[in-house]
Amino acid sequence: MAISSVLQTNLLSPITLSFALGILARRVKSEFSLPKDIYMGIAVYLLFALGLKGGAELAHAPIVSIAWPAGVTILLGCITPLSAYFVLRKLGHFSTADSAGIAAHYGSVSAVTYIAAQTFVASMGKTVEGYMPTLLALLESPGIHIALALGAIKSTNKSRPIFSVLHEVLTARTMVLLVGGLLIGYLIGEKNWHDIEPFYDTKGVIFKGALCLFLLEMGIVAGDRLGDLKKVGPFLIGFGILLPIVHGTLGVLLGHWAGLSVGGCTVLGTMAASASYIAAPPAVRVTLPDANPTYSLTCALTITFPFNIVAGIPIYYQIAMLVGAY
Amino acid sequence: MAISSVLQTNLLSPITLSFALGILARRVKSEFSLPKDIYMGIAVYLLFALGLKGGAELAHAPIVSIAWPAGVTILLGCITPLSAYFVLRKLGHFSTADSAGIAAHYGSVSAVTYIAAQTFVASMGKTVEGYMPTLLALLESPGIHIALALGAIKSTNKSRPIFSVLHEVLTARTMVLLVGGLLIGYLIGEKNWHDIEPFYDTKGVIFKGALCLFLLEMGIVAGDRLGDLKKVGPFLIGFGILLPIVHGTLGVLLGHWAGLSVGGCTVLGTMAASASYIAAPPAVRVTLPDANPTYSLTCALTITFPFNIVAGIPIYYQIAMLVGAY
Amino acid sequence: MAISSVLQTNLLSPITLSFALGILARRVKSEFSLPKDIYMGIAVYLLFALGLKGGAELAHAPIVSIAWPAGVTILLGCITPLSAYFVLRKLGHFSTADSAGIAAHYGSVSAVTYIAAQTFVASMGKTVEGYMPTLLALLESPGIHIALALGAIKSTNKSRPIFSVLHEVLTARTMVLLVGGLLIGYLIGEKNWHDIEPFYDTKGVIFKGALCLFLLEMGIVAGDRLGDLKKVGPFLIGFGILLPIVHGTLGVLLGHWAGLSVGGCTVLGTMAASASYIAAPPAVRVTLPDANPTYSLTCALTITFPFNIVAGIPIYYQIAMLVGAY
Amino acid sequence: MQTVSLKLVTLVAETVLADPLSRDLTRLGAKGFTITEVRGEGSRHLRSGEIPGQNVKIESVVSASVADKIVDHVSREYFPNYAVIVYVTDVAVVRGEKYI
Amino acid sequence: MQTVSLKLVTLVAETVLADPLSRDLTRLGAKGFTITEVRGEGSRHLRSGEIPGQNVKIESVVSASVADKIVDHVSREYFPNYAVIVYVTDVAVVRGEKYI
Amino acid sequence: MQTVSLKLVTLVAETVLADPLSRDLTRLGAKGFTITEVRGEGSRHLRSGEIPGQNVKIESVVSASVADKIVDHVSREYFPNYAVIVYVTDVAVVRGEKYI
Numbered sequence A, B, C: 001m002a003i004s005s006v007l008q009t010n011l012l013s014p015i016t017l018s019f020a021l022g023i024l025a026r027r028v029k030s031e032f033s034l035p036k037d038i039y040m041g042i043a044v045y046l047l048f049a050l051g052l053k054g055g056a057e058l059a060h061a062p063i064v065s066i067a068w069p070a071g072v073t074i075l076l077g078c079i080t081p082l083s084a085y086f087v088l089r090k091l092g093h094f095s096t097a098d099s100a101g102i103a104a105h106y107g108s109v110s111a112v113t114y115i116a117a118q119t120f121v122a123s124m125g126k127t128v129e130g131y132m133p134t135l136l137a138l139l140e141s142p143g144i145h146i147a148l149a150l151g152a153i154k155s156t157n158k159s160r161p162i163f164s165v166l167h168e169v170l171t172a173r174t175m176v177l178l179v180g181g182l183l184i185g186y187l188i189g190e191k192n193w194h195d196i197e198p199f200y201d202t203k204g205v206i207f208k209g210a211l212c213l214f215l216l217e218m219g220i221v222a223g224d225r226l227g228d229l230k231k232v233g234p235f236l237i238g239f240g241i242l243l244p245i246v247h248g249t250l251g252v253l254l255g256h257w258a259g260l261s262v263g264g265c266t267v268l269g270t271m272a273a274s275a276s277y278i279a280a281p282p283a284v285r286v287t288l289p290d291a292n293p294t295y296s297l298t299c300a301l302t303i304t305f306p307f308n309i310v311a312g313i314p315i316y317y318q319i320a321m322l323v324g325a326y
Numbered sequence D, E, F: 001m002q003t004v005s006l007k008l009v010t011l012v013a014e015t016v017l018a019d020p021l022s023r024d025l026t027r028l029g030a031k032g033f034t035i036t037e038v039r040g041e042g043s044r045h046l047r048s049g050e051i052p053g054q055n056v057k058i059e060s061v062v063s064a065s066v067a068d069k070i071v072d073h074v075s076r077e078y079f080p081n082y083a084v085i086v087y088v089t090d091v092a093v094v095r096g097e098k099y100i
């Protein structure tokens, strides 16, 4: 399929359009937003569903088949925060705190971007390895820890004891629901899974329907911050688009090398390219007080997230095709 | 089918009974109510679903076929606030502010009443034009603006600058979700729509199930205000029942004239007969400070809404049959 | 099926594992919890679904067939609070207030435990009488009233006028949704029920999916209170396990005697064995100020609830088999 | 604009007391009150209610004498058994008659 | 640490007034404000809004003169037609310049 | 009923500080505190957190000396980098010992 038509398919997906509607609503100064608890509730549902589904699939997959993909995923979790940090520090001349803070976001992963990639791949008629949610869980925290450690070491200011923060990240919502869901999905077995599958199936209608509402609110949150683009300046805007492409390509290549299918490569690339805006921000905020949160959040939420949703994912998919993943 | 049995079918629908349960709960002084965010969340879902479904249908309908129905809808949006205003001012001798305030409610539309009409028509085995949600969106705001302008001009008191309010109404939740949903549903195309249809289909089980919970809470809210019936007096009670019948008949006739089916006529009549209790109240409250909110809200929520749900809709349906809509 | 494999089936059910995950999350000091309104919203949905489904079934059942089961249910509602009270007073030497307070919890019923029993029985391939939700509604309040009356009479301290509390219990969320749902389900008739059945069916996927999220949060709430086990001491811990077995056995026997199937006996036994932690606590708190809420809530929520979910229900099932219910 | 000086009585108590306390306030002469859902920690560590630490804050602007009555009543009726605190602040209001 | 004494102006009003009032506060010289969703009962028993009794509490630390302006403005513009109250408390803050 | 006069310390800060601040309060001698979810606007316009403007209000009744310690600590540790304000009010309580 031509890149153009791929892009179009992606642009006209309910996910992309719901996100666009959210941004539009804020641009016309609408005061509408999803009730806070609903937004949180959908997030819980999406993450739990990801975990359960992943666990159910895991029950079939021979553990060995995951070894290599898991390995490269953790590798990505170690490389991406460092590459981000040094680009910001050396090329962008940002303070250690700011560099580390932003790096923590790009070293981690955005679950919603992951889901969007999965949905996109499916719409391309390709399949994705069932154990991808496991990789998602693996990529969640290492990047944050590495970046924060880096910031804590390098920064002259005393920064809050880092261990309590490591713990907070490891026990945060995403980890509980993702890892917990994986365990449950793995343990309950075929029959029980089929009882709840229509509700939690990430290809199911409930999941897809809820996802639209979630992206509508994400659009509103991002639209809210469009104004901050001025504050972050051209370098970070370029950074928020180019680094994902680099990380995404790296993810695709490593995924291919680890034997992932074209679908798996696309999703792993997207994971590497995505930036966390849920787990990372509070961790960075309390550990590196003098890191400016406007920088990291605007990059992750207002630049990289939309870029990945709209153009990034199709690009990583094309790369995956090029490297000739089957 | 005889009117009696039609009424009975309607009385025993889950919607009507859930609403009745809500009222009953308040009458026996139960403190139960739906959590606020859930109530809001269901409202968001219902409106978004209406929009998406309407948009998906719109994709098929030849735009021209909507021209006339759209025209009469806007006409209704201009007539109904004026008729309401003058009845209140001349016959009811209400202050300009109160007359305009109440007129703003009756010039607009209640989405839930619209949904109830749609469900009722379906239960009668009749179909409704797919583009009705578009008409719903068209009828939402003109009435409010006309009534508020009227009040602002006529009232001696200075009233808050009206333009900011016009903007608020146009960008309120209902408009964002309805118009936004229409656009998305229109753009995503067949395949994408089918992916999310079971979740958002207004004839689907999720929609119908959520609707019951929503009407349960609406019953509670209405039951809460039953006591206010004393405060508004017999004139407004009569007004809240008779004006909808007049507006409803007018809506059916204009709909028939514009070539709508019996289902479409019934729904358009119901739209004209219904009174807004979401969009109108805040707009009126800030623009016309000396309009008594107890009057307008009690009429819209405690008199007209239940009347339409229980008796109004079947009546408009009968009228549609009489005028011989096919 | 051997008790061991029955236990295992139960341990690996999504419900049990979700509950376990919640406890685990709290043990690792995760701060995750379901948004309050979502938790409340799911509770509303579960109770309303129970009612509707029960009502729909009731429409078929010949009323007479319920007479005996209803009778023994009310009997259980009178016996269980008394047995609980005297065990605590005489053997445990607790104050009148504390004894009455705890007794109010064990005299009532936990809807979630009821649901777990129903799901378990189904997973054993057995059916349950359709009118069980009616029995659930019957068992909800008598026990609370009897225990509170007992406490009010015996306690020397003046306790808050009891009648307002009786009213509060009778009009609380559970009663409104359960009894209201029963009425609606009974009245709407076949066709209407089938329209909403997939959404509200207690065997349906939405119900089962939502139930997992609910038990996840219940696990968190219970995990939060594990620390209180120290405060309540060994007697109450034993009480929280042994009394349910006694009440459960009694429930099974009376159910069998009233002609319930093995499924019905298991569920009725579970109802008798379960302790309320929604309706009872506030009623007790305001009526018996000097009853220590830590005692009653820890017993009901941290001891008896998990015990029933994990071991109790399978045990009552085995007993039902033994007494030779068909 | 000249103002009169009144008392703001603030109660923080476990949620279940929201209704009893508001009734008491009205009975003791308060003309109105404002309720906020809060969470908190104190010295008593009482874990009543399904979700512990869920409290309500009830604020009422009243005359000095009514303030005394409320503080008095609350500390007699509720302190012994309930997780509740009360404190009083001086406030200046316009149209003092509204609150008396 | 030495502190300066300022005024805390507290408004409780029906939800629909949240935006107009915050705009007014800023216009009258408040450098910031904090909004809380509350519910309440008063003497007016106005049932505006779908769910009655839903109010907002707006608190702002300001100078004495700004406090006067706000009280003045609110009682003139809003008292007659809206469910709203306002009261003023003395507060001590550090870095007083932040609020002036 | 005779009352003692104490201090009510009020902190408004971005949500992420809720835990660190409560820990600090306890460490500095506060016997309890009440937390409210609020939203607000100030001079700093820092947009930390996914949804900007989401703050917490932490209130604690403490002795004058503890109040000083808290104000001191907060303005030293948090003012430079965080969106946070603190102010102190006089309050009258019964059973003052509960708070000291």
Ligand SMILES: Nc1ncnc2c1ncn2[C@@H]1O[C@H](COP(=O)(O)O)[C@@H](O)[C@H]1O
Residues within 6 Å of the ligand: D012, D013, D039, D040, D041, D042, D043, D044, D045, D046, D053, D055, D082, D083, D084, D085, F030, F031, F032, F033, F034, F035, F059, F060, F061, F062, F099
């Ligand atoms: N010193 C304090 N300052 C502010 N709020 C307090 C204080 N002590 C207790 N509270 C509040 O009062 C509730 C009950 O406190 P207690 O009775 O001490 O457990 C707590 O949950 C807090 O919300």
Ligand SMILES: Nc1ncnc2c1ncn2[C@@H]1O[C@H](COP(=O)(O)O)[C@@H](O)[C@H]1O
Residues within 6 Å of the ligand: D030, D031, D032, D033, D034, D035, D059, D060, D061, D062, D099, E012, E013, E039, E040, E041, E042, E043, E044, E045, E046, E053, E055, E082, E083, E084, E085
């Ligand atoms: N005396 C009072 N103390 C505290 N809050 C009050 C008082 N009177 C009124 N309020 C608040 O102000 C709102 C409007 O009051 P009113 O205008 O008297 O109906 C009420 O809903 C309460 O939230």
Ligand SMILES: Nc1ncnc2c1ncn2[C@@H]1O[C@H](COP(=O)(O)O)[C@@H](O)[C@H]1O
Residues within 6 Å of the ligand: E030, E031, E032, E033, E034, E035, E059, E060, E061, E062, E099, F012, F013, F039, F040, F041, F042, F043, F044, F045, F046, F053, F055, F082, F083, F084, F085
């Ligand atoms: N003058 C003020 N009065 C009341 N609250 C304020 C004031 N200034 C700031 N705040 C609160 O403190 C938070 C942080 O303010 P700032 O650090 O100035 O951005 C704001 O979001 C408000 O909730």
Ligand code: NA
Residues within 6 Å of the ligand: A080, A105, A106, A107, A108, A109, A110, A247, A271, A272, A273, A274, A275, A276
């Ligand atoms: Na990444």
Ligand code: NA
Residues within 6 Å of the ligand: B080, B105, B106, B107, B108, B109, B110, B247, B271, B272, B273, B274, B275, B276
């Ligand atoms: Na209308």
Ligand code: NA
Residues within 6 Å of the ligand: C080, C105, C106, C107, C108, C109, C110, C247, C271, C272, C273, C274, C275, C276
């Ligand atoms: Na029981």
